[in-house]
Amino acid sequence: MTVLWIMVVVLVVALLLLAKLLSGVLGAARSITPTVTAIGGVAAAGSKDLDAVIALVTTQNYISQVVAGLANYGGSLDVALPDA
């Protein structure tokens, strides 16, 4: 009989402990959900911002043209100015 009462106490303690642990797991899982949603929003915004990356190709072309003009200008200076 005593053993049965001891089992009752153990089961009560186990139930409380189990409830607490499962509650913690559930709380952690619920805290991840808004974070994942925020990651999706940030990724969407970042992807939209990166649409301007294609302008780098235009910048590259402009820089190539500028350096080509610079080379021509330097060639003219090379002819026009005396050497040191």
Next chain:
Amino acid sequence: MELPVAIIILLIVLIVLALAVFLLATIAELVKINRGLAAALPLVGELVSKTAPVNGVLDAINGTLVTGRDLLEGLALKKAGPDGAGLVESCFPGEGAKFLRRVGASGAVLPIGEDYPRGAAILNSLLGGTAPVPAAGSAPAPAPAASGASPSEAVPGDGRISLRDTPAPAPQEPAEPGRLSAMGARPWESPAPAAEAPAEPGRLTAKGARPWER
């Protein structure tokens, strides 16, 4: 049935129920997380695909800019000689020493400042500016590029070019075809005849002052 046994059975049922409720709720949250990650994954893929060519483009831009920098540094080294590092230092503080390292030279870097009298004198001579006033009791200033003397010695006034109301003396023909020589083109080295007066008062006309236009 005895009371303890009934309580034990009740507790076991409660434990099973608690496990079921909490685990089902956890599974539901994990499903939400999975859906959120599935929605974010394509967006992250877009980020990756859109940033993929950036490295190549930036490397190409850097390569082009380095080429232009090397070209200008070579030109500065060729035309300004020992003053090249100072010119670079004046335009980009802290870069003079790097310039010297890149060209394999050494020595102290002295910033030229906002004005480069030696270059101003050369340009002044090419554009037919006024002749410099040599110091009293001294010989006419030598060619700055060849002498390496202090630039201020070969420059009129404070070493600045004046493009207003300056009669342009006609320089001599270049010594080498296709190459402009400043030797003899400087007014203080050869008393060349005065060039034509500017067509418009206050504007410098270089017409006739450039050897390659004659």
